[in-house]
Amino acid sequence: MGKIIAKNLDFYYKDFQALKNINLEISEKKITAIIGPSGCGKSTLLRCFNRMNDLIEGIRLEGEILIDGVNIYRDDSDLLFLRKKVGMVFQRPNPFALSIYENIAFGLKIHNMAKRKEIPKIVEDCLNSVHLLDEVRDRLNTSALKLSLEQKQRLCIARTLAVKPEVILMDEPCSALDPLATLKIEELMQELRKDYTIVIVTHNMQQAARVSDETGFMLLGELVEFGKTQDIFTRPGDKRTEDYITGRFG
Amino acid sequence: MNLKKIREFIIERLIFLGGMASIIFVILIFAFLLKEGLPFFRIYPLKDFLGGRFWYPISEPVQFGIKPLILGSLIVTGGAILIVVPLGLATAIFIAEIARGKTKEILKCSIEFLETTPSVVIGFIGLVVLAPFIRKVFSLPTGLTALCGSIMLAIMSTPTVVSIMEDAITAVPKVYKEAALAIGATHWQTIWRVILPAASSGIMAAVMLGIGRCIGETMVVLMVTGNAAVIPKTLLQPVRTLTATIASEMGEVVQGSEHYFALFALGIILFSLSFIVNLIADFFIHKGVK
Ligand SMILES: Nc1ncnc2c1ncn2[C@@H]1O[C@H](COP(=O)(O)OP(=O)(O)OP(=O)(O)O)[C@@H](O)[C@H]1O
Ligand SMILES: [Mg+2]
Numbered sequence: 001m002g003k004i005i006a007k008n009l010d011f012y013y014k015d016f017q018a019l020k021n022i023n024l025e026i027s028e029k030k031i032t033a034i035i036g037p038s039g040c041g042k043s044t045l046l047r048c049f050n051r052m053n054d055l056i057e058g059i060r061l062e063g064e065i066l067i068d069g070v071n072i073y074r075d076d077s078d079l080l081f082l083r084k085k086v087g088m089v090f091q092r093p094n095p096f097a098l099s100i101y102e103n104i105a106f107g108l109k110i111h112n113m114a115k116r117k118e119i120p121k122i123v124e125d126c127l128n129s130v131h132l133l134d135e136v137r138d139r140l141n142t143s144a145l146k147l148s149l150e151q152k153q154r155l156c157i158a159r160t161l162a163v164k165p166e167v168i169l170m171d172e173p174c175s176a177l178d179p180l181a182t183l184k185i186e187e188l189m190q191e192l193r194k195d196y197t198i199v200i201v202t203h204n205m206q207q208a209a210r211v212s213d214e215t216g217f218m219l220l221g222e223l224v225e226f227g228k229t230q231d232i233f234t235r236p237g238d239k240r241t242e243d244y245i246t247g248r249f250g
Numbered sequence: 251m252n253l254k255k256i257r258e259f260i261i262e263r264l265i266f267l268g269g270m271a272s273i274i275f276v277i278l279i280f281a282f283l284l285k286e287g288l289p290f291f292r293i294y295p296l297k298d299f300l301g302g303r304f305w306y307p308i309s310e311p312v313q314f315g316i317k318p319l320i321l322g323s324l325i326v327t328g329g330a331i332l333i334v335v336p337l338g339l340a341t342a343i344f345i346a347e348i349a350r351g352k353t354k355e356i357l358k359c360s361i362e363f364l365e366t367t368p369s370v371v372i373g374f375i376g377l378v379v380l381a382p383f384i385r386k387v388f389s390l391p392t393g394l395t396a397l398c399g400s401i402m403l404a405i406m407s408t409p410t411v412v413s414i415m416e417d418a419i420t421a422v423p424k425v426y427k428e429a430a431l432a433i434g435a436t437h438w439q440t441i442w443r444v445i446l447p448a449a450s451s452g453i454m455a456a457v458m459l460g461i462g463r464c465i466g467e468t469m470v471v472l473m474v475t476g477n478a479a480v481i482p483k484t485l486l487q488p489v490r491t492l493t494a495t496i497a498s499e500m501g502e503v504v505q506g507s508e509h510y511f512a513l514f515a516l517g518i519i520l521f522s523l524s525f526i527v528n529l530i531a532d533f534f535i536h537k538g539v540k
Binding site: 079082083087088090094095097098106109110111156159 | 423431
């Protein structure tokens with residue numbers, strides 16, 4: 001059974017329907033890419049998985065999203081617990097205006113996940129798992145805003161890892177980065193894949209082809225096609241998918 | 251074409267002059283204060299002025315010790331800040347982060363209304379409502395005390411403090427909030443641990459500008475603090491501030507007398523105080539921009 005399952009998912013911003021009858025199954029400990037032209041609803045879909053859309057007024061959702069078999073939109077579902085379990089990395093790196101150390105410690109503190117004495121060790125481990133520790137070891141207490149963009153994005157990933165999520169949602173995590181930095185983040189994703197279920201939204205088809213195991217192609221709020229990345233890119237089943245990946249529109 | 255250029259040139263110059271005018275005014279005011287105030291120290295030692303414990307401008311012999319006046323200003327301002335900062339911060343957080351729709355509009359409106367309330371009205375309310383209340387509660391001979399001044403000043407500086415704090419909180423990029431919520435923080439944890447630290451320099455600027463507003467305020471303190479030039483020991487006794495001294499004595503003083511110059515010397519002190527406070531506020535504002 002998939003880690004995340006969407007069933008007959010419709011999503012509305014007020015009267016505008018942004019997602020139309022989405023059905024998909026995201027496998028555990030794999031990287032799933034969502035591709036499609038601008039405005040097709042990729043971010044909207046991603047933000048349904050951790051209920052970040054709840055922050056927007058006038059939204060409406062029909063259908064179900066199951067994570068580990070449980071409908072996350074059930075009335076009694078614990079939003080804070082959901083967001084701890086399903087982490088998110090954003091398009092523009094957005095570390096808090098705190099020190100590097102505090103950025104990581106934040107999640108540990110709000111979820112009471114560690115004793116005070118254990119926090120420094122966990123912070124180091126998290127930074128280490130995104131290969132940032134060696135670069136910042138001597139300035140953990142300086143502002144995170146002074147890091148380079150790529151370092152900031154890795155810090156944001158580390159911040160997400162700190163609360164021990166099971167799923168990591170990434171919304172165009174590399175679109176603010178240069179090619180070299182992009183490559184580094186992609187390498188990191190490959191390492192994280194062993195332990196986490198990753199869903200990445202990307203504009204960049206090469207990136208989807210490079211990093212993902214499975215790919216979904218969206219168009220105008222519909223999930224046109226979903227399957228093994230290799231299949232989608234070598235023999236797409238739908239004419240529209242083929243047009244998109246061969247660059248004929250979008 | 252040429253005409254256009256000339257017009258452009260004239261407009262630019264006018265705007266430049268407008269901008270310069272405020273700087274020139276500040277310099278002129280300070281120069282005037284120095285010119286009228288500095289001669290005082292030729293006839294009265296600076297040490298006695300700053301360190302003297304008594305302000306007896308018309309007794310014999312005269313004494314111009316400003317210690318009670320400075321401490322009066324500081325205690326009233328300090329009390330006001332202790333009240334207005336927590337209340338103002340709470341209000342600013344409520345307006346920026348929690349209130350929605352009508353509630354928010356009404357709140358913002360009433361704070362703007364408070365901003366435009368003449369200080370004499372606020373002083374009047376302090377005089378007839380708060381002072382008797384304080385007198386009764388603490389069984390004092392008079393309710394016209396530093397505490398009364400502090401409370402009224404706190405009310406008066408609320409709009410300044412709240413609006414700057416609210417701006418600072420609102421200016422925190424939304425992505426910080428999103429990031430915090432996405433890790434599973436509650437709204438309050440997000441405000442306390444992420445938004446307020448990010449807004450801290452703006453909040454400090456608001457505090458400093460609030461202090462500046464309180465130190466400089468005249469009418470309210472003149473009306474409600476009792477105006478006794480004694481060194482204050484508690485908030486529950488009458489005090490007299492720098493501003494109230496100048497305002498109440500300037501009317502009767504003989505021009506060119508020692509007392510006249512002494513009041514200008516007070517003006518120099520007051521001007522310097524608010525200048526420093528504003529400078530610190532400015533420091534925080536620019537720190538926030540970076
Ligand atoms: N808060 C909102 N209110 C109303 N409509 C919205 C809102 N957010 C997005 N939309 C609309 O929903 C549709 C899908 O938006 P979404 O951001 O999910 O697209 P996307 O595929 O992520 O696009 P991009 O590649 O540009 O990020 C768009 O037409 C967009 O205009
Ligand atoms: Mg998007």
